Amino acid sequence: MKKSARDFADINFEDQIRDTREIIKIPSVFDEETASPKTPFGAGAARALEAFLRVAEKMGFRVKNIDNSVGYAEIGEGEELAGILAHLDVMPAGRPDDWKYPPFDAVVENGTLWGRGAVDDKGPAMAALYALKALKDAGVNFTRRFRLILGLDEENGSRCIKRYNETEEPPVFSFSPDASFPVVNAEKGILRLVLTKRSANETSAEEISLLALNGGDRFNVVPDYAFAFVKCGAESRGRIKNILEGMAVSEKDGGILVEARGTAAHAMEPEKGDNAVQKILRRLKEVDFCAGDAEAVGSLCELFGHGIGGEGLGIASEDEISGPLTCNTASVETRPGDRAGKIFKVKLDIRYPVTLDSQRLIENIARKAEDSGFEPEIATHKPPLYVPKDDFVVKTLLDAYESVTGDRPAPVSMGGGTYCRFMPNSVSFGPVFPGQPELAHQANERIQLEDLRKCTHIYAEALLRFNERVTADWDPASHCTHTLNDVTKQNPN
């Protein structure tokens, strides 16, 4: 009997593990020190791409390296181009002590492959390549071209995929093995803002004033630490300490240092964290500061001190497809302004539902912020991604998933930003199975070999189905909430 693509995925599986391990052993973390015009994301990333393309070329793929920024391996014939979006750069490994096996040794033990990139995204990238090879080995008659696109800075701004879009042919549709199964068809919009407020400078020596208020740093992290320095005379200290009871307070030269601790979390899931900046704002509001600082602390607290749904800004909302809007008060900092005044800067990371009108959202925030004396500025804005669940691409991927696993869960939405935003009609597809822990970006990143095999089967089934199905009556333009133009002009990060 003629062997199927799945049979060939099994036959080639030992080779697949070998090649995956070789790629994991190349530490392709973004590296400023070896970054140059020739290797824009560092030497390691460039080496990983070279090694991957060599494997693909040996299998008979057409390969191209575009400036060591992004590359691809292509197979098949025909007018239409379908894409698979993966990346070969990895997150820094963090502390070596946190790992059971060294992050770049690619150890296989008890049916599990350990190492940075095992799940995100080298394991899945290699699985996609071997899925394509399985079709080729099975003698499938290609009706379109399939291109596995391999970026080198997905983790650090996705400039690689923008570089791709500058000169290379965009696929008509794509899937990206860089998130989870069954299919991620909705990604919230991500709006990052910096809001600045200048506060008055009329403090006299006797008055209680706020000299510093700092906490948090990165947009996408719920801050776990914040501190404030309250300037006050010796006679008020006891009273202020009483007001701040329960907080960590200590007397310092000229006043009181207040500290708040919380729990860090990713801004796409702020409910998993405990925001230290919000905590300290709510307590500082009780202190009887001089008029200018009382006003500043009051408005900071009102706008940014409560909740994770943008309540203070009046932007709480949700939709059925992608869930609630989330708003992370990511940081606050104080800087000296002119003539002894102060400048407060707040960073917000807002993830908004896919059906929300972003223009109105931005206008509403601006109005509310300006009413309280804040100047809002957009740092970055990524529009949402949404491909309906009855779309050709989503349906085909679900069919493939069901054919291997026997399950057909509904597609899911997420607040994180993947590559898919940068390509039209793309959705995330694997590698993490429903109910499995998320190990990407963490110590002890690993994948079970049986899951890797299952992934490869699912990808092969998806590619087979895409190869068989005609897209002639499919109108991608009517199905997508963004166009290539919208996304390529967005800022990095």
Ligand SMILES: [Zn+2]
């Ligand atoms: Zn990734």
